[in-house]
Each structure stands twice: as C-alpha cells, then as structure tokens.
Amino acid sequence: MKDAWSRYDCGDFYDELISSPGHARQAARKLVSCLRSLGEEDFNSRQQLAESTIREMGISFTVYTEEGNIDRCWPFDIIPRVISKRQWDKTAAGLEQRLQALNLFIDDLYHEQKIIKDGVIPEFVLKQSANYRTECEGVTPPYGVWAHISGTDLVRDRDGEFYVLEDNLRVPSGVSYMIENRSIMKRVLPEVFESVDIAPVGEYTEKLLDTLVSLSPRKVKNPSIAVLTPGIFNSAYFEHAFLAQQLGAELVEGSDLIVQDDDCVYMKTIAGLERVDVIYRRIDDEFLDPEVFNPKSVLGVSGLMRAWRKGNVALANAPGAGVADDKVVYAFVPAMIKYYLDQQPLLPNVETYLCYDKRQRDYVLANLDKLVVKPANESGGYGMLIGPHSTRKQREQFADLIKAKPRNYIAQPTLGLSTAPAIVGRGDLGPRHVDLRPFVLQGKHSYVTTGGLTRVAMREGSLVVNSSQGGGSKDTWVVDTDGGRK
Amino acid sequence: MLSKVAERVYWAARYLERIESTARLVSSYDKLLFDLPRSVEISWYNLIIINSLEQEFASRYSVKDEHNVLKFLLADDTNSASIISSIDAMRENVRTTRDVVPEASWELANELRLYIEEHIQQGINRRRRHEFLDHVIKSCQQIFGMWHGSMCHDSAWHFLSLGRNLERADMTTRILDAGVSAFIETRDEGSEVTGRQIIPGHVLRSLNAEQAYRRAVRSRVSAGEVASFILENEFFPRSINYCHESIRNHARRLPGGREFVAQMQDLMSLLAEIKVQQLDGKKMQAHLNNLQLSHMNIHNTISQTWFPLW
Structure with a gap:
C-alpha cells in the first residue's frame, strides 16, 4: 500500500x-x-x-x-x-459548556423567559419555533436539565478548527455505531x-446509565428504566436494541406501556403491571402522547405527558427540548453562553445568516450559488440547498421559499469540510x-x-x-x- | 419481564426447534429411502403430510417429487414453516429481545441465517445435502447450548423452555404419526427386509432416539415398544411425557401460572392411564391427533396467561 x-x-x-x-x-x-x-x-x-x-x-x-x-x-x-x-480535551470542554448553556436556555424558555425580556433573543423567534411546546411551560425536570443526551455535529473547516454545525437535542442516533x-x-x-495509546469508547453506556438513574423520581436503588422505540421498522432500531441490552433496560414500544389513574407509567409484564421510573424515549415529541400531541399517534402512550408533568416519570430527553434544535436558535448559542454562563464560547458556530433579517436575507438571495441554505427545523440532511452544487432552477425555488417564509430558513457559507483517506477501490x-x-x-x-x-x-x-x-x-x-x- | 418480550422469546425457541427438527427429519428420511426395498412405495411427499402442509404445497407445486418437497420445506420463503422462513422469524424474535437473551444469540442467529441463505441449494441437491443439514442441526444445538449454559435461568429461560418443549412434543407426534401411516400402508410381504421392519427404527432415528431406546428397552426394535418409548419414556428429552413434564416444571416457576400447571397436570394424568402398547394403527392415529389438539390448547393457554393483549 x-x-x-x-x-x-x-x-x-x-x-x-x-x-x-x-x-x-x-x-x-x-x-x-x-x-x-x-x-x-x-x-x-x-x-x-x-x-x-x-x-x-x-x-x-x-x-x-x-x-x-x-x-x-x-x-x-x-x-x-x-x-x-x-485537541480533543479542548473540544470536549467546549461541548460541555455548550450543552450546559443550552439546558439553561430551555429551562428559562419554559419558565420566566429572561433571555427574551433582556432582549438577547427576539420573541418572535420563539413564538414561531416549530418545536416549542406550550405544554411544557412551568415544568421543572430534575436538575433543570431538559436535553440529557445530545449528538452535536462538528465539522472542521480548511483552517483545521472544529465548528459546531448542529446541536441535535431531540433523539440523536449513532452512538451504538x-x-x-x-x-x-x-x-x-x-x-x-498494541503500539498506539487509543482512548477507549465503551464507557459511554455506563455513563448513560448513571445519567438515566440520576433522573429517577423514586429514589430507589435500581429504578426501572425503559428504552421506548417506535419499533422494528425505525431506521435506528438496531441502536435502540443495542442500548437497551447494554443498559440492562427494557426495550418497550408504546403498546407495552400504560398510564393508570394514579398518573404513573406502568409496563405490561408477565406478572402484571410494573412501574417505570425513567424512559429513554427514542420517538419524537409529536408522537409521545396522543392525548396531548398528534392524536393519531400509535407509537406513544396516552397520558405520558400527564405523568411527566406530575414528576412521576422522567423522560430523556424531556419533551420540548427540541426547541433549541431550531437553526435560528442555533445562531444565538454563542450569545446564550455569554448570557447564562458569562463565558466566552470555547467552540465556534459556523457563520450563519438569518433570513428573517432583511439585510442578511438580501445577502443570502444575492449569493445563493455560494451558500448552503437549510430549513430551520429539519434533520437528516433533508430539504437543503447546497449552492455550489445546485442548478439555477433549484436556486429559484429556494429563493421563493425564503421569501415566503424567511423565519424558516438560514444560510451558511459552504465549508471546505476536512477529508480523511478512504478506500476507494482495490x-x-x-x-x-x-x-x-x-x-x-x-x-x-x-x-x-x-x-x-x-x-x-x-x-x-x-x-x-x-x-x-x-x-x-x-x-x-x-x-x-x-x-x-x- | 415484558409480556411481549416473553412471547417473542417463546417463539424464538419454537422456531429454532422447528429448524432443527425439520433438518433432522429430512436427514433421516434421506437415509430411510436408501434402505427401503424398491417395492415399498414411500415418497418424499410424506414429509408434507407429516407437517399438515398438503394445501400449501398444492397451491405452489403440481409435481410431488423430491426436488419440490425439499424446496418447499427448506428454501420456500412463502411457506411459513420452511427452514428459511423459520430462521428469519427466529432472527427477528432474537432481534426484538436482545435486551433479555445473551448477546451472542444475535451473532449466532446472524451466522446461521447467512449460512442457510448461502448454502440452501446444497440442501435441495442430494450430493452435499448431509453436510448442509448437519451444519444446520449443529448450529441450532450450539445456540440452545449457549442459552442453557450462559443465560440466567429466570423467566426468559422458562419461556424459551416452554417454546422449545412444546414445539418438540408437537414434532414428535408428527414423526410418530408418519411412522404409523407408513406402517399401515406397507403390506407385510414376508420378504427379508420389509418396510414394517425398517419403519420403527427410522422413527427412532428421526428423533435421534436410537441409542437411548436401545439402552432403555434392551430388546429388538418393535413397533409397540417404539411407540411406548416415544410417548412415555420419562428420561428421553424428545418423548411426549418428558416434554410435558418439562413444560409443567418451567411453568411452575412463572408468576400466575397456577391454572395452567393444573391443566398440564390433568393432561398428564389422563395420558398416564392410556395403555399405548395396546393401541392398534387407527387408534394410535386418533390418539396422536388428540395429542396435537392438546398441544394447540397448551399454546392457547400459555398465550392467554402470559401474553394477553391487555
């Protein structure tokens, strides 16, 4: 070779x-x-x-x-x-700082909204956020933490620096891989x-278990933990099964759970109903509880939100945490870090143009062939325009989309993502x-x-x-x- | 333990047992046909009858020959009882119970599935059939052995055992049933080697029971003794009696199984009173038919007791 x-x-x-x-x-x-x-x-x-x-x-x-x-x-x-x-130690410190600020932000949003009152983030950004859940207002989850697990996407630009591309606070997957x-x-x-000092990665599931146990409403030695999956047809089912096995948790689907009149969550076992303390849910907010969100959802559990609001069950991540996944909110994370922690951000954001602002929007519309345009609330790389690789027709289509709903789009410069050698043939x-x-x-x-x-x-x-x-x-x-x- | 998980574990064991018994059945049939005199007309199609799959078979094939029968039993993914369908179903059940069965189950299930997919043609063609079936049987035993030796013998284990033993008991009645039918159909012509002499030995071999039979019965192989051994022996793990007892014992360790255990007890007492040596061909067939119905009842009660729909 x-x-x-x-x-x-x-x-x-x-x-x-x-x-x-x-x-x-x-x-x-x-x-x-x-x-x-x-x-x-x-x-x-x-x-x-x-x-x-x-x-x-x-x-x-x-x-x-x-x-x-x-x-x-x-x-x-x-x-x-x-x-x-x-280099990794520095990056890790930046990631911890970031999640800490994001959690303070989410908790603030569902309580006093000081950050808006103090004029750091405009109110309409929040009002129009697809993942803001009024049902979560006033709830205080354990330690004030809403996003217990985040899968932050980092990229390196030509300068060799790591930049945060997305925060992914809803149901990020990939850790099993x-x-x-x-x-x-x-x-x-x-x-x-044998010859290189490679840091191990396997301790993650232990740490995840510690995190989940620390959320249990009942202070018992071995709280009952369940991983809630949409089922075998979900693209990440492999991971759900893997994590349940590694955690020693039950892998459940919505139909395995029931909320009783005491507003506690139970699972249907061979010995009857058994109380569940912590649910690591891998289904989106909208499907969690047909009583509150999408009434047609068959993936969720009726009454789950009731149980959570009363503090009878912990949900990880908490409902409503996805509000910070909004890419417009993302643009404000460096400001949040200063506002809540009074610190300088250790990890930079990718430069982001907010289309709701007229000046920035004009710039975006004039430079569509150079920019990456993203919808504010999609994940998985869908619905994007990659300017340099786009056709004129696609750019016109995105220009119309941006003009119709400027709040729903952001744009970023096309990064020169770092490379690594890969096998490309024999x-x-x-x-x-x-x-x-x-x-x-x-x-x-x-x-x-x-x-x-x-x-x-x-x-x-x-x-x-x-x-x-x-x-x-x-x-x-x-x-x-x-x-x-x- | 979740009811749904219990149900899947139960089915994982049933499918795995089904794969092993199907492989064993085909393998022993292969050998039987070499032994029989040409005048004896026993065909591969009997394997379809044994498994009560006549209708399904007829909807796909018109020629009842070796190739079609083997294709249907081993490789036909539209036949839900074929080896290929069973390994898929078994793997899906393991995949959805990975939190309770040992980690290695998943890897072994994948290996077995890959092997079956890649070598299925070997099973259909005669030349390397033995090698294929042998590998499949050993892989099933490896998984059962790994479960037995490495998982906690808690509820999950009891459900695996319920599934395995019920599937076994059912397959045993079918193999015996096939033997009885063949026995009735073959005339005793007085020639040196006759079907009537060969069939009981073949039934034993299909159940891997030859050695155990010889040690327990200590007399030459005869139809009545074989039937009694297969139905009543208390130590042989594929005998009906052993399987029933095993089902009862595992059920005793599960929560809320009192009624089910009582039902098993009643069935066993009833069976103990029947003098199987005295059942002639037709009566034996009726008896086996009743046993198969009892097995359906056992399955239904297990479902209602531990896998309710709520």
Whole structure:
C-alpha cells in the first residue's frame, strides 16, 4: 500500500491524517506507517474481514424506499480517523459548556423567559419555533436539565478548527455505531492497538446509565428504566436494541406501556403491571402522547405527558427540548453562553445568516450559488440547498421559499469540510469529506464521549454524510501523543 | 419481564426447534429411502403430510417429487414453516429481545441465517445435502447450548423452555404419526427386509432416539415398544411425557401460572392411564391427533396467561 499512501493528495482541504503529501500528522504517524507496510492483499482482506464481521454482528440500519424498508449493513471504512488527545480535551470542554448553556436556555424558555425580556433573543423567534411546546411551560425536570443526551455535529473547516454545525437535542442516533466501530477495528487491526495509546469508547453506556438513574423520581436503588422505540421498522432500531441490552433496560414500544389513574407509567409484564421510573424515549415529541400531541399517534402512550408533568416519570430527553434544535436558535448559542454562563464560547458556530433579517436575507438571495441554505427545523440532511452544487432552477425555488417564509430558513457559507483517506477501490485511497458526532450527556453530572462517530461522504466531492444518503463511517481514535503507555 | 418480550422469546425457541427438527427429519428420511426395498412405495411427499402442509404445497407445486418437497420445506420463503422462513422469524424474535437473551444469540442467529441463505441449494441437491443439514442441526444445538449454559435461568429461560418443549412434543407426534401411516400402508410381504421392519427404527432415528431406546428397552426394535418409548419414556428429552413434564416444571416457576400447571397436570394424568402398547394403527392415529389438539390448547393457554393483549 506504500504507493497509494505516497500518491494520496487531499488538495487544499484540511486532512485528518496527512499534513502534506507523504507526511502523516503526529497523532496518526504510527497508524499510517502500519497501514503503509501492509501489502495490498493483506489490506483488502482486512476490509473484507470488517465487512463479514459487520454482517455477523448484524450491525445494520434501515433505509426507507418505495419498495419497502431495506435492512442494510452498516457501511464502514477501515482507515480510522485520528484526533490528538490535546485537541480533543479542548473540544470536549467546549461541548460541555455548550450543552450546559443550552439546558439553561430551555429551562428559562419554559419558565420566566429572561433571555427574551433582556432582549438577547427576539420573541418572535420563539413564538414561531416549530418545536416549542406550550405544554411544557412551568415544568421543572430534575436538575433543570431538559436535553440529557445530545449528538452535536462538528465539522472542521480548511483552517483545521472544529465548528459546531448542529446541536441535535431531540433523539440523536449513532452512538451504538461508534461503539461497534471500535469492536470491529479491534478485530481488523489488532496490531495497531498494541503500539498506539487509543482512548477507549465503551464507557459511554455506563455513563448513560448513571445519567438515566440520576433522573429517577423514586429514589430507589435500581429504578426501572425503559428504552421506548417506535419499533422494528425505525431506521435506528438496531441502536435502540443495542442500548437497551447494554443498559440492562427494557426495550418497550408504546403498546407495552400504560398510564393508570394514579398518573404513573406502568409496563405490561408477565406478572402484571410494573412501574417505570425513567424512559429513554427514542420517538419524537409529536408522537409521545396522543392525548396531548398528534392524536393519531400509535407509537406513544396516552397520558405520558400527564405523568411527566406530575414528576412521576422522567423522560430523556424531556419533551420540548427540541426547541433549541431550531437553526435560528442555533445562531444565538454563542450569545446564550455569554448570557447564562458569562463565558466566552470555547467552540465556534459556523457563520450563519438569518433570513428573517432583511439585510442578511438580501445577502443570502444575492449569493445563493455560494451558500448552503437549510430549513430551520429539519434533520437528516433533508430539504437543503447546497449552492455550489445546485442548478439555477433549484436556486429559484429556494429563493421563493425564503421569501415566503424567511423565519424558516438560514444560510451558511459552504465549508471546505476536512477529508480523511478512504478506500476507494482495490488498493487505492482517496480523500473523502468527514464530520464528527460526539455525544454529550447531562444529568446530575456531565460527560462527553472520547471522539464520537465519524461519518464519511463516500462519493467523491460529496458533502452529504448521512447513512440514509450514501454515507459511510470510520472508527474515531483519540490518541495521546504526550504521555507514553502507562 | 415484558409480556411481549416473553412471547417473542417463546417463539424464538419454537422456531429454532422447528429448524432443527425439520433438518433432522429430512436427514433421516434421506437415509430411510436408501434402505427401503424398491417395492415399498414411500415418497418424499410424506414429509408434507407429516407437517399438515398438503394445501400449501398444492397451491405452489403440481409435481410431488423430491426436488419440490425439499424446496418447499427448506428454501420456500412463502411457506411459513420452511427452514428459511423459520430462521428469519427466529432472527427477528432474537432481534426484538436482545435486551433479555445473551448477546451472542444475535451473532449466532446472524451466522446461521447467512449460512442457510448461502448454502440452501446444497440442501435441495442430494450430493452435499448431509453436510448442509448437519451444519444446520449443529448450529441450532450450539445456540440452545449457549442459552442453557450462559443465560440466567429466570423467566426468559422458562419461556424459551416452554417454546422449545412444546414445539418438540408437537414434532414428535408428527414423526410418530408418519411412522404409523407408513406402517399401515406397507403390506407385510414376508420378504427379508420389509418396510414394517425398517419403519420403527427410522422413527427412532428421526428423533435421534436410537441409542437411548436401545439402552432403555434392551430388546429388538418393535413397533409397540417404539411407540411406548416415544410417548412415555420419562428420561428421553424428545418423548411426549418428558416434554410435558418439562413444560409443567418451567411453568411452575412463572408468576400466575397456577391454572395452567393444573391443566398440564390433568393432561398428564389422563395420558398416564392410556395403555399405548395396546393401541392398534387407527387408534394410535386418533390418539396422536388428540395429542396435537392438546398441544394447540397448551399454546392457547400459555398465550392467554402470559401474553394477553391487555
């Protein structure tokens, strides 16, 4: 594989492993020299081993198509993405700071709304936010925390800095793949683990369990915890089952739960009804409780909101936490950090133009071919315009959309997302754009994963990393280059 | 334990047992047909009759030959009792109960499914059929063995055992039933090797019971002794009696099963009074038919007791 590595050139993007053609970054040096030394055949057989491991471990995700739902094997590239521990520690501190501020913000919104009264965020932004739930006003969840689990999307621009792209405070997924990617890598490249100080990732589920236990309304030693899934047809069902198993929690669907007259939640067991203390819900707000939200929902549980408002059950994440997922709200996060914590943000936002503001909107409309336009309340990479890759017709369509509902759109400069070497054919490597989704927990304490899930846009030049749209993934190594092996 | 999870665990075990018994049945049939004199007319189609699948078979195939029968039993995904459908159903049930069954179940279920998908043609063609069936049987035993040896013997284990034993008991009645039908249909022609001599031994082999039978009965294989062994033996894990007792014992450990246990007890007492050695062909068939109905009742009561719809 020597030649492929020597030939590898990422152009003017920041590359995660290679600093200039033929030179690896310090944290990746041992990895790259090991990979260089593998023969082409050996290398290919390791990629095959990874693929058969994925099939046997049944690591899959569901794609919705017109012909029905297809269970696909998890796409995985065996070349890890490496981040130095020193850089990661700074990033992790920034993520913790950010989630802390966001939680203070959500709690403020559902109580006094000081941040609006003090003029930091305009009132109409809140009034028109799709995920603001009046049903949550006045509720105080444990520790004042609403978003217990966030999956923040980070990207690196050409300057090599991490920027926050999205916060994802509703039901972020991917953490199981982060953990499984590591177990695949241990089978595929065991020799590298011996010589490099790679921080483990497996403790996440323990920390998640601690977080969930800390939310229990009944102060009992082993509160009853359930993972609420929409069911087997959901694209993240693999993850729901994986987490329930790792947590020792019950994996439940809405029909397994019932709210009784005492406003407590019970699950239907072989020995009758059993009280549930904490629900890690993986279904969206709108489907949680047909009594309050979408009356047609069959995924949820009637009365769940009643039980939660009374404090008889903890919901993670709390209903209404998604208000901060609004991309207009996102633009105000640096201001929130200053307002609530009186600190400078440690992690920058991507520069964001708010279309509701006339001056910014005019700029956006004049520069659609250079910008990325996003709807304020979509996730999964849907409904976006990527200016430089768009047609005139698409730009006209988006111009109309923006003019009709300016509050619903934001725009950002097209970033030069960092690249990492990926296998692009037999024995050949090519630069592919990557992002990073670390997971942040907040309950009684807070926690950030070491690294996170690296997603790769497998098509050349593409910026779309979502697995539903042809994205792949890589293991993410946080490597300590300062200390030696202890 | 969630009722729904209990139900899925129960079905996971039933499907897994079904795969093993189907593989075993095909495998022993393969060997039987080599032994029988050409004058004896026993066809592969009997396997369809044993499993009460005549209608389903007729809706798909007109020729009742070896190829079609095997295709239907092993590879036909529109036949819900085929090996390929059963492994899919088993895997779905494991997938939806990953929080209670051991972690390795999921990986083993995937491996078995991949193996079956990739090698199913081997099972249909005769040359490497044995290798295929042998692998499938061993994989099923590996999963059952792993469950037995590594999971907590708590409620989930009891539901697995209920499912496995009920499926076993039902399959045992079917294999015995097939033996009885074949026995009735074959004339005793007085030749050296006759169907009547071969069939009881074949029934034992289908149930992997030959060795156990010889040790317990200590006499030559005869139809009456075989029937008695298969129905009544208290130690052989595929005998009807053993399966029933096992179902009762596991149910005793589950909450709220008192009525069900009483029902099992009644059935067992009733069966103990029947002198099976004295049942001739037609009466034996009626008896086996009744047993199959009892098994349906057992399933219904299990469902009503532990998997209610609320």
